[in-house]
Structure formats: C-alpha cells, structure tokens
Amino acid sequence: MKDTELVGVQKTLSPVLRAKALDNRLPHPILGDEYAERAMRRLDPDYDKRRFGTSQMGLVAVVRAKAHDDWARSFLAGHPDAVVLHLGCGLDTRVYRIDPPATVDWYDLDYPSVIELRRRFLPPREHYTLIDSSVTDLTWLERVPRGRPVLMIAEGLVPYLTETDARRLLTGVVDAFPTGQLQFDTVAVWAWRTSKWDPTLRRYGTQFHCGFNDPAALAEWHPRLEYVDEAPLSDSPVLMAKAPANIRRVYRLLNLLPGMRRATRIVRFRF
Ligand SMILES: C[S@@+](CC[C@H](N)C(=O)[O-])C[C@H]1O[C@@H](n2cnc3c(N)ncnc32)[C@H](O)[C@@H]1O
Numbered sequence: 001m002k003d004t005e006l007v008g009v010q011k012t013l014s015p016v017l018r019a020k021a022l023d024n025r026l027p028h029p030i031l032g033d034e035y036a037e038r039a040m041r042r043l044d045p046d047y048d049k050r051r052f053g054t055s056q057m058g059l060v061a062v063v064r065a066k067a068h069d070d071w072a073r074s075f076l077a078g079h080p081d082a083v084v085l086h087l088g089c090g091l092d093t094r095v096y097r098i099d100p101p102a103t104v105d106w107y108d109l110d111y112p113s114v115i116e117l118r119r120r121f122l123p124p125r126e127h128y129t130l131i132d133s134s135v136t137d138l139t140w141l142e143r144v145p146r147g148r149p150v151l152m153i154a155e156g157l158v159p160y161l162t163e164t165d166a167r168r169l170l171t172g173v174v175d176a177f178p179t180g181q182l183q184f185d186t187v188a189v190w191a192w193r194t195s196k197w198d199p200t201l202r203r204y205g206t207q208f209h210c211g212f213n214d215p216a217a218l219a220e221w222h223p224r225l226e227y228v229d230e231a232p233l234s235d236s237p238v239l240m241a242k243a244p245a246n247i248r249r250v251y252r253l254l255n256l257l258p259g260m261r262r263a264t265r266i267v268r269f270r271f
Contacts, residue, residue, distance in 0.1 A: 005113050009160050011204040013090030013114060016156060018047050019058030020065060020092075030062045030242050031069070035093035039121045043091065056247045061156075063239045067231035067266050068155050068183055069097055075181045076100055079149040082180075083107070085173065087135050088157030090114060091121065095128055102127055107144055109135060136165045138172045150180035159187045159195075159208040166210055167221050174222045174271050182225070182269045186215045191263045215267045224271040231266040 006013070020036035023029045040047050048054050072094070076082055080103045086094060089108040100106060106128045108118065115132035133140040135157065152173050158166050170182060187195075192211025201207050212218065216227040233239075235255050240248055255261045 005117070007113070008204060009206040010111055010114050012156065012160070012201075012206065013092075013110075014043060015058055015200065016061045016065075017043065017091045019056075019061040021047065022054060022056055023059060023062040025054070026056070026242065026244075028242055030059070030066050030238055031097065033093055033097055035096045035122065036091075039091045039093065042121045043117070056244055057250065059243050059247060060234050060239060060251070063233060063236050064155060064185060064264070064266060065092065065094070066238060067233070067236070068153055069094060071181070071183050071231070071268055072098055072151060072153060075151050076104060079151070080104065082149045082151050083145055083177075085109065085144065085150060085152045087152065087154040087169075088160070089118070090156070091118060092155065093122065094153070095125065096122075100127075105129070105145060105148075107131055109133060109140060135169060136161065138168065141172060141176050146176055147178065150177040152180065152182045152184075154182075154184035156185065158184045159192065159210060160206065161209060163210040170218065170225070171222045174224055180271060181228075182271075183267070185264055185266045186210075186212045186218075188259060188263050188265075189213050190259055215265050218267075219269060222271070225269050226271060228268040228270050230268070233261075233264055233266060235261055 017036055017040050020031055020033050021040035023031050024033055024037045080101055082104050084104060084106040086108045089110050095106050095108065104127060109131040111134060112132035115130045118130060131140050131143060150173060173182065187208055189211040192208040195201055195208035219225045219227040234251050239251060
C-alpha cells in the first residue's frame, strides 16, 4: 500500500514516520519504535530502497518526538486521570510507545483518510479513540470527556494552521478543560515565509501558514495560559549522542547558520 490516498498536508506524515522507522535500525535508537517501522513498511514497502533510502538526516524529527514523549510521560505520571488529545497524529505511534494506564483516555485525531490508514495499519486499544476530523472544526471537542485534566499534543501540526485557527484551537481547548498541559511545536517567521519554496513541502503541495519568533508569547492568547519551557531540537544532547557521526557533523554546521537552530521550537504551556 502506497500513500497515494493521502493529499497535500496529509503526506507530511510520511517523512516523519520514515525517520522513526530508520531510527529503529540504529544500534542505540532514540525511540526504538517497532510499530513505526512496521507502519512505514505498510505505507511504502520500498521506503528504504531509493536514493538516500536509509539516510538518518531526518533524525531531528525523532528527537522532536522523544521530547514530546518525555513531556507527555511526566504529565501523565502526575495526572493518571487525564484525557489526551493527540492532534494531527498522522501515523505516529505515541500511544503504543507511552502505553498509558487504563485510567487515561487517549484520542488520536487527524483527517478521515489518515485515520483510515491508522485503522488498517495499527491495532486497536482499550481507552483509545480515533477521531476523523479536521482539527479546525472544533465540534470534535464535543466528543471528548470534560472535567478532567487534559494533555494536548500537537506535533508537526501548528505550522500548517493559520494563526487564527491555531488561536481558536488553543483557546478552545483551554476553555473546555479545568486544567492541563499544551505541548506543540512552531516554526520561525522566516521558515513560514520561505516554506512555499521548500522542495519537500512543494512536492506534497502544501506550505506553512503561520510562524512565531517568540512562541512563549502565545500564552497571551488566553488569561489562564502560562508558558512553561522549551525543549532543545537540532542541538539537543540526545541528537549529538545518538546520531551517526556524519549526521552530527551536518547538524553542527546547520546550527551555525543564523536562525537555523531555532527554526523549529518545541514549547510547553500549562493552565
Ligand atoms: C508533519 S505530519 C505530523 C504527524 C505526526 N504528528 C507525527 O509527528 O508523526 C502533520 C499531520 O497533521 C495533519 N493535519 C494537518 N492539518 C490538519 C487539520 N487541519 N486537521 C487534522 N489534521 C491535520 C496531517 O494530516 C498530518 O498527519
């Protein structure tokens, strides 16, 4: 099965899944995600057979996933009754990696064609629900239980939303729950503005629709929202410790370019 049923932004799930599949082949993987490797093979049986087929250049996406996983685990350890909203989930297998206790209700949300692929490639679980909807149609929020702490994870999603939609989403989630943590990543304004020339995004027929030079300031979007912190990405110790030497060298060089080190930022908020 190839990813031919996916259109536009939905196709962006493929390079990140591929990075996780390839990470699983490292002698000391960062995520070690066997579900990702299996799902990638189902999505594109030849994913590792083409030019640069096994290049670990995408490993920074794996570092991003690990940062989100670490934050999610620590939130769930303190809030075992939480509701998890994993938005723009793609084929990410976070729920299997984290394996939350039965007291947690986990929701994976993406467009219907992506959710259909999840149903085909990944096994069902107890206390785990798929929502096939655009994240911008906020009526999906009526399908999740309220009155409990919420953990909202949006990995690789916010840059594809307009600022207006991102704001409606974040404030809508804060309004719907008594307390919680929001974690997501954003791109810098220059990365948003130049995304229409990004060769990968062009190939998928998509581009970014928002960017922020100071994502901590998004706390101002809602009076109950408070910025917590940021996780390192292209200069993270785990990337420098686990990436093959040639990949480390490339990232060290890229990090020297102005703006590159903070082109994507992973941020955490609470309320
Ligand atoms: C770069 S992929 C990231 C996938 C996954 N979070 C990961 O890190 O592996 C972006 C995902 O966001 C989804 N997406 C983008 N805009 C969306 C929207 N308006 N509603 C629901 N999903 C959306 C795409 O379909 C895609 O699966």
